Amino acid sequence: MNIVDAPTGLVQRFEAQRSAFTVEPYPDWPTRAQRLRKLQRMVARHEAEFAKAIDADFAGRPRFETDLAELWPSLEEVKVALREGRGWMKPQRAPVAKWFLPAGAQVLPQPLGVVGIIVPWNYPLFLAVAPMVAAIAAGNRVMVKMSEYTPRFSELFAALCAQAYAPDEVDVVTGAADVAAQFAALPFDHLLFTGSTAVGRKVMAAAAQNLTPVTLELGGKSPTVVAPGYPLAKAAERILVGKLLNAGQTCIAPDYVLLPREAVEPFVAAARETAQRLYPQGLADAHYCSVVDMRQYRRLTQGLDDALARGARADVLFAGAARDDAGHRLAPVLLHGAPADNALMTDEIFGPVLPVLAYDEVDEAIAHVNAGPRPLALYWFDDDRARTRRALERTHAGGVTVNDTLLHVAQYELPFGGVGHSGMGHYHGRWGFETFSKLKPVVWQAKLNAMSLFLPPYRPLAHKMLRLMKRV
Structure with missing residues (x-):
């Protein structure tokens, strides 16, 4: 297994990939497809091992959630790329002014070179595999930095990738924050980071030293x-399903809910009924996920205690215990009237706490959304299509699902990414292929053309033609 021991080792591994790309700068489709199938076989053959490692890292994550939110979408990404990738590679004809x-023009998708991917802890399989698929389909070499907060999964994934790939094809790196900093400072041809906005700023600053373009998937x-x-x-059911998947540790989870003032108490009752129906055993329910570790658990409970x-x-939605400190499990909570400077109100919550805010007019709700940084996701529940359209036009978000939550992330024909503080760039499906490609414009000059008219010394006919061109 490839483990980083020193910065020089990391540089050497990068240079090995750079050298391999120089030898093979434009892999044909069979080569790319072969590399994708290696990933497909690895994920499919080791589903149970991956799920077990993630469950151990979280000290309790339901197997079904791992299958639904990690294994299935990872395999879908590969299937889509294998089915569509040959077409993505084809040069696209473009019109000529x-x-x-009679010159011709085209756009040629060209591999960038060596792509770096920094993976978070919350969905460590899918958020490694999805960008890997896009980068490999686009013909690149790939280096992946796994999260130190899911150590069992990270070690397993690195070991299996080392078995499946030559290190100059795909190289998976493990290590702590110092390794991540060294990784971000490598002169990649593109760097994709998924994680917090605060760390995203550091990644972007490191990448800027090399003018490395970045895709930031924040939150x-x-x-x-x-x-x-x-x-x-x-509304309560669909919001809680999106909020409580992975115990709220999802970058596009609903962070807070805005309700008509008269609907607040009925919503609380509906949410409590829903939570207890979905998870009848409360904190002991095997289908309810733990908070990943004590660090994150303390952050959430300290925020609640301060509020x-x-x-x-706080309206606790489960019957029975609200907290299990030893197992870092936290019952879902609706939070009302928290101070504006409380951490749960200023920062992404990333846990099963849902602040509830009341409004009197819909315009107040829209103004509240627009007053904060632009979010990764917006969820709008409304049967009035005209009002919904106005809301979509007046707000900004990385993506939107209307009358449900989370669904837009699973649509491979849609770009996934943030805007402003929630990120930049996008991927999934063809969008990821294009992110990790240089869409190179090419003009093919015809044998017979008029360009000789514009060569110096500039004759009267050239001046006449230029006047005509400016008028028409």
């Missing part, structure tokens, strides 16, 4: 707005 006819406080008249039982000490109200 009329004054340059932020993704709002949910329930419009007047929308059925609250339906409660300062007058907030």
Whole structure:
């Protein structure tokens, strides 16, 4: 297994990939497909091992959630790339400005070189595999830095990749924050980072030293707005399903909910009924995920305790215990009236706490969304299509699902990515292929053309032609 021992070792591994790319700068489709199938076989053959390692890292994550949110979408990414990738590679014809006819033009997708991928802890398999698929389909060599917060999975993934690939094809790196910093400072041809906005700033600063282009998949406080008249039982179920998957440790999880003032208490009742129906055993329910570690658990509980000490109200949605300190398990909580400077109100929550905010007019809800940094996701619940359209036009977000949560991330024909503080760039499907390609414009000059008219010394006919071109 390849483990980083020193910065020089990391540089050497990067240089090995760079050298290999120089020898093979434009892999044909059979070569790319072979590399994709290696990844497909690795994921498919080791599903149980991956799920077991992730469960151990989280000290309790339901196998079904790992299958649904990691294994299945990882395999889907590969399937889509294998089915469509040959077509993505083809040069695309482009029109030529009329004054340059009969020349021809095309856009040639060209591999960038060596792509770096920094993987977070919350979905360590899918958020490694999905960008790997895009980078490999685009013809690149790939280096991947795994998260130190999921050590069992990271070690397993690195070992299996080392078995499947030559290190100059795909090289998986493990290590702590110092290794991640060294990794981000390598002169990649493109670097994709998934994680927090604070760390994203550091990654972007490191990449800037090499003018490395970056795709930042961050997060932020993704709002949910329930419009007047929308059925609250339906909204509560769909919001909680999105919020409580992976115990809220999802970059596009609903972060807070805006409700008509008169709907707040009915929503609380509907949410409590929903949570206890979905997880009837409460904190002991095998289908409910743990918070990943004590570091994250303490961050959440300290935020809750601070809010409660300062007058907030918390509605715990499970019957029975609200916390299990030893197992770092936290029951879902609706939080009302938390101070504006409380950490749960200023930072991405990334856990099963859902602040509830009341509004009197829909315009107030839209203004609240627009007052904060632009989020990775927006969820709008409304049966009024005209009002929904106005809301979509007046707000910014990386992606939107209307009348449900999370669904836009699974649509491979849609770009996935943030905007502003929630990130930059996008991937999934063809969008990922293009992110990791240089879409190179090419002009093919015709044998017979008029360019000789514009060579110096500039004759009267050249001046006449230029006047005509400016008028037409």
